[in-house]
Structure formats: structure tokens, C-alpha cells
Amino acid sequence: MVNIGIVSYGAYIPRFRIKSSDIAKAWGKDPKTITGGLGIIEKSVPSLDQDVATISVESARSALSRCSINPQDIGAIYVGSESHPYAVKPTGTIVAEAVCATPNLTVADYEFACKAGTAAIQTCMALVKSDMIKYGVAIGADTAQAAPGDALEYAASAGGAAFIIGKENVIATINQTCSFTTDTPDFWRREGRKYPAHGGRFTGAPAYFRHITSNAKNLMELTGTKPEDYTFAIFHQPNGKFPVRVAKMLGFTPEQVKQGLLCPVIGNTYSGATMLGLASVLDVAKPSDRVFLTSYGSGAGSDAFDITITDTINQLEKKKAPLVSELIDDKEYVDYATYAKYRDLLYWE
Amino acid sequence: MAEGAVPRFWREIPQRYNLIGNKCNECEKVFFPPRESCPECRRKSMGKMKDFKLSGEGEVLTYTIIYEASEKFEGQAPYPLAIIQLKEGPKITAQIVDCDIEDVKIGMKLKSTFRKIQDDGYVGAIYYGYKFKKRN
Incomplete structure (x- = not known):
């Protein structure tokens, strides 16, 4: 039986963080009740120049840097997200161009709330298994939206990961x-x-x-x-x-x-x-x-x-891209006002 | 960007996304953005300019801090803007991100990163490209 699996992977988490207690204070809630009730101490915040396309590109480039596959051998890129920067124009086209995988590949954006990334893995598995493609890249990324003051605001954050799916040199079947x-x-x-x-x-x-x-x-x-x-x-x-x-x-x-x-x-x-x-x-x-x-x-x-x-997995050059723990540790806190600016909560014309 | 910017941006995608410059195969000099011919080798370089992907690694040659930004960058001010000496030779101007303005130093090692540069408002196209961040 042919092993289908993960050939390489990469992750990306924006550097900014806001503490749940700071969001609670902004809305007159008890910080201890909120932090304890949700089990969330802090969340990542994308900067003004980051969106699902930039997070997806950084993740995919990290995945490619850890292995030696030729980007031109990538036959499919699927990006799962519910915060694609365009309603019409696939994020995957930007990713494909930025990792030098164009033009001979298929690309589509997926949306299924928080599971669009794993749906992308399944599609890549099927395409690899049927020999329609050699490698597929499945990405799950979001810069999640939450209405100001809504309970979701304590959780909705930003980050993503990319997985190269194939059947040669798989690190995980x-x-x-x-x-x-x-x-x-x-x-x-x-x-x-x-x-x-x-x-x-x-x-x-x-x-x-x-x-x-x-x-x-x-x-x-x-x-x-x-x-x-x-x-x-x-x-x-x-x-x-x-x-x-x-x-x-x-x-x-x-x-x-x-x-x-x-x-x-x-x-x-x-x-x-x-x-x-x-x-x-x-x-x-x-x-x-x-x-x-x-x-x-x-x-x-x-x-x-x-x-x-x-x-x-022992041959994968993990050090060529940041580990998830390193991305988590590399952080800078912002206050609620800066968070509101970065998340476009302050509307002006 | 003004009307008509989309085709201009589209033509420059290889440079903006992947730092694709070119190299004179006569004298080995690397250019970014790419040039039609080598200013050193002139006619000898004709037909010998080849695409060359820069590594995105470099260091700060000099920099300034922008406090009064243009309209599309207002939300990001204050931010550092640097002339960066790339490893392969060319110098380029770019924004430094993910770095406190107090920490920017001449000679600081950098690597390129992929960011949104600007957009044509809420309905227009979004333009992506390179910025730089600290390299450990």
C-alpha cells in the first residue's frame, strides 16, 4: 500500500498579542471571570499589513524551506479560511505565485468555518492518491473576526499552518x-x-x-x-x-x-x-x-x-523555519486601542 | 494607487513577491530591479541578462523613522524605513516590521517577509510585496 502523508509543514503566528484581561477591562467585565471561564490568557493579533494571504505565504514558504521539493512539482494549493482577503479572487493564487508554483497547478479557496484547513488536507490526499498530482499544499489560516464586545472577541485570533501532502519522503503517514x-x-x-x-x-x-x-x-x-x-x-x-x-x-x-x-x-x-x-x-x-x-x-x-x-521526520530540516513554540514566544503586547486600530474596528473615511 | 495601477503592479509581481532580479552573465553583477542590459558591460551583456532570485538576506545600510506617513501607511506610523544592502549586491529600500523602532541599528541583519503593502480602499485591489524583519 502506498503511504500518503505529510512531506513537510510550516506555521505562522503574528507577533502581536492582547491579554484577555485587557479586552475584559475595555468592556467593563471581570478579567478573572473571563480569563478563567474561557481558559484563554491572551490571543494573537495581526498587524495592519497582515492577512490570510500573508500568513498562508509565510507558512507555505516555511514548509518548503524544510524540505527539498521543487515548487514546480506542486500540483494543487488549497487555502482554508473564513477571512480570505477577497470575497472573489482566491488567496491560493497569491500563495502559488509567492512560492513559485505557478502556472501549472490547480488552486481553490475553501470555507468551512474552523475546519476548512483539514478539508484541504483531505482533498490533497485524494489528488495524490489518485496520481493526479505529485504534491499538494493544504493551508488553514485565519485573521478571525469578532464584533467588538462580543464573547468571540476574547478568542478570535490570527495564525495558520501549511502542510505539503505527498507520497515520497513522508514524515507522517x-x-x-x-x-x-x-x-x-x-x-x-x-x-x-x-x-x-x-x-x-x-x-x-x-x-x-x-x-x-x-x-x-x-x-x-x-x-x-x-x-x-x-x-x-x-x-x-x-x-x-x-x-x-x-x-x-x-x-x-x-x-x-x-x-x-x-x-x-x-x-x-x-x-x-x-x-x-x-x-x-x-x-x-x-x-x-x-x-x-x-x-x-x-x-x-x-x-x-x-x-x-x-x-x-529525523531528516526534515526543522531548524530552517521557526518552531511553533518560537512563534508563540516571539511576542509584543498591544493595548485595546491599538488592537482596535489593527483589527479595523475604528471606521473612518 | 491611481487608476491603471493594477496592470503595473501585476507586471512587477515577480519582483515584489519573490525578489526576482537579474544577473549579467558577462560580469556576474546582480541587479534589482532587473535591467535590460548591464551598465558596465553594455552591448556585451545583450542577451546575457538572466533572471536571478535574491535570497532576501541583507543588512541595514541606513534608515529613517517615518512619523508623518503618507495616507496608506498612517496606521503603521511610526515605522522604520531602511536602505538595505542585500547579500548578493543590490541595495533596496523597504519597510522594517516586527521590530521596535528603538532596536533598529545600522548593520542589523534582516530577511525578507511577505506583507500587504497597500490597497485601493475597501473595494479596490490589494497589493502585496516584500518588507524586512530582523534575522537572528
């Missing part, structure tokens, strides 16, 4: 993937609106928890595995609490979740969330480690992956 999708309106953004809306507590049990637990169980049934078979487990992380709770419901331990749980220190990077969690795990993973990943996208759906790290 994707053994199996499956999805679970329903029409569940827990969170949405209507056409032409600047900020999303959500169903409050409805986003929990029938949405996040139902889709992730159902899909995770389906994957373990397909692969004949149990939680204890995995070294690492990554779950979508809209806040710091949900992924820990869903892990416990499924029988995973906090230790398995720790390396891929970034939300408490960078916020919810939406389409970038599980992708950055996977990048963080790949930063430390060793051959034979097994990784369980389950994304979640409102609307709603979940993609799950069973991944095994190969010996080839």
Missing part, C-alpha cells in the same frame, strides 16, 4: 481520515456582513461536542484503535476548555492533549487551530508516535485523522 457533517446552525456569517453571529450555548452540546465525539468514535472504529494507542491528540480549540473536556469524554488524557493545545496562549485561530496544533506536535514528535486529530467547523462538520510519524 495519514493512515485514515473520515468526516461527520450535518446542518447545524451554531455559528455563521451572512454574505456581506463584517462579523459573525452565533447561537451562544447552542455552540456546545449539539454542535462542537456531538460532531467531534461522533467523528472521533467513527475513526477509532475504522482503525480499530483506542485512545491509549495515541501519543498525541489534537482537537479543535475554540477556547481553552472545550478541547480538554471533549478529550476526557473520549478517554484521552490531558498529557496527550497538551502539546497540541495552543488556544490558551494564542486564542482561536479558526481554520488555523487544529493545523497549528498538528504543527506543534510535529515539532516534537518522534518516529512511531501516533497522532489523533479531530477538527470542527461550525455549520457543522468534523474531519478526523489517524497519523503515524515515520523515521523520515
Whole structure:
């Protein structure tokens, strides 16, 4: 059987951070209640000259710098996001040009709330498996929007990761993937609106928890595995609490979740969330480690992956691009006024 | 950008996104932006100018801090603008990002990064290109 998997990866997190307590103070809320309730200490903030295209390009360039593939061998680029800079004009065209992969490739932008990046991985897997392409690049990135004063504002952050999918020199084999999708309106953004809306507590049990637990169980049934078979487990992380709770419901331990749980220190990077969690795990993973990943996208759906790290990971030149921990540590705090300017909350003409 | 800027920007995408300059294969000198002919070798360089991708590594030759920025850069002020000596020879002018203005120094090592440069308002095209950040 041919191994389809990850050939290389790269991550990017903007340098600016705002503390949850500073957002709470701006809106007259109790900082301790907010920080403790959501499990988010601080979140990343994109600067005025950063968007999903720049984050995607930085991630993809990092992925390419760590391996020796020719960008002209990339046959597909899919960028998953809910904050593409253009409504009509694919972010992937900008990425393809910036990594010298044009013109002989296919490109499309994906949107499925926070799981558009993992949907891109699945598409690349299928194209590689069918020999339609040699390599595909799947990117999940966001500069997530949140209305000023909304509960989402404490979490909505920026970041992304890129994965080169192929079948030669894979550092991590994707053994199996499956999805679970329903029409569940827990969170949405209507056409032409600047900020999303959500169903409050409805986003929990029938949405996040139902889709992730159902899909995770389906994957373990397909692969004949149990939680204890995995070294690492990554779950979508809209806040710091949900992924820990869903892990416990499924029988995973906090230790398995720790390396891929970034939300408490960078916020919810939406389409970038599980992708950055996977990048963080790949930063430390060793051959034979097994990784369980389950994304979640409102609307709603979940993609799950069973991944095994190969010996080839030792040959990947990880130091040629920043590790996720280095991106997290390289930070500069901004106050709420600067954050409001950077996120275009102050409108003038 | 003024009307008609889209085709002009589009023509310069290789330079703006990937620092594609060119090299005179007669004297090996590298140019950015690319030139039709080498000013040293003149007619000998005709047909011998080849595309050359710069590494994006360089150092600050000199710099200034912009406090009164032009309209499209107002939100970013104050910010450093530097003349950068690239490793391969050419000097280019670019903004330095992700760096406190107090930390900018002549000789500081830099590498290129991909950023939004400006846009034609809320409805126009977005223009991307190179800026530089500190290299450890």
C-alpha cells in the first residue's frame, strides 16, 4: 500500500498579542471571570499589513524551506479560511505565485468555518492518491473576526499552518481520515456582513461536542484503535476548555492533549487551530508516535485523522523555519486601542 | 494607487513577491530591479541578462523613522524605513516590521517577509510585496 502523508509543514503566528484581561477591562467585565471561564490568557493579533494571504505565504514558504521539493512539482494549493482577503479572487493564487508554483497547478479557496484547513488536507490526499498530482499544499489560516464586545472577541485570533501532502519522503503517514457533517446552525456569517453571529450555548452540546465525539468514535472504529494507542491528540480549540473536556469524554488524557493545545496562549485561530496544533506536535514528535486529530467547523462538520510519524521526520530540516513554540514566544503586547486600530474596528473615511 | 495601477503592479509581481532580479552573465553583477542590459558591460551583456532570485538576506545600510506617513501607511506610523544592502549586491529600500523602532541599528541583519503593502480602499485591489524583519 502506498503511504500518503505529510512531506513537510510550516506555521505562522503574528507577533502581536492582547491579554484577555485587557479586552475584559475595555468592556467593563471581570478579567478573572473571563480569563478563567474561557481558559484563554491572551490571543494573537495581526498587524495592519497582515492577512490570510500573508500568513498562508509565510507558512507555505516555511514548509518548503524544510524540505527539498521543487515548487514546480506542486500540483494543487488549497487555502482554508473564513477571512480570505477577497470575497472573489482566491488567496491560493497569491500563495502559488509567492512560492513559485505557478502556472501549472490547480488552486481553490475553501470555507468551512474552523475546519476548512483539514478539508484541504483531505482533498490533497485524494489528488495524490489518485496520481493526479505529485504534491499538494493544504493551508488553514485565519485573521478571525469578532464584533467588538462580543464573547468571540476574547478568542478570535490570527495564525495558520501549511502542510505539503505527498507520497515520497513522508514524515507522517495519514493512515485514515473520515468526516461527520450535518446542518447545524451554531455559528455563521451572512454574505456581506463584517462579523459573525452565533447561537451562544447552542455552540456546545449539539454542535462542537456531538460532531467531534461522533467523528472521533467513527475513526477509532475504522482503525480499530483506542485512545491509549495515541501519543498525541489534537482537537479543535475554540477556547481553552472545550478541547480538554471533549478529550476526557473520549478517554484521552490531558498529557496527550497538551502539546497540541495552543488556544490558551494564542486564542482561536479558526481554520488555523487544529493545523497549528498538528504543527506543534510535529515539532516534537518522534518516529512511531501516533497522532489523533479531530477538527470542527461550525455549520457543522468534523474531519478526523489517524497519523503515524515515520523515521523520515529525523531528516526534515526543522531548524530552517521557526518552531511553533518560537512563534508563540516571539511576542509584543498591544493595548485595546491599538488592537482596535489593527483589527479595523475604528471606521473612518 | 491611481487608476491603471493594477496592470503595473501585476507586471512587477515577480519582483515584489519573490525578489526576482537579474544577473549579467558577462560580469556576474546582480541587479534589482532587473535591467535590460548591464551598465558596465553594455552591448556585451545583450542577451546575457538572466533572471536571478535574491535570497532576501541583507543588512541595514541606513534608515529613517517615518512619523508623518503618507495616507496608506498612517496606521503603521511610526515605522522604520531602511536602505538595505542585500547579500548578493543590490541595495533596496523597504519597510522594517516586527521590530521596535528603538532596536533598529545600522548593520542589523534582516530577511525578507511577505506583507500587504497597500490597497485601493475597501473595494479596490490589494497589493502585496516584500518588507524586512530582523534575522537572528
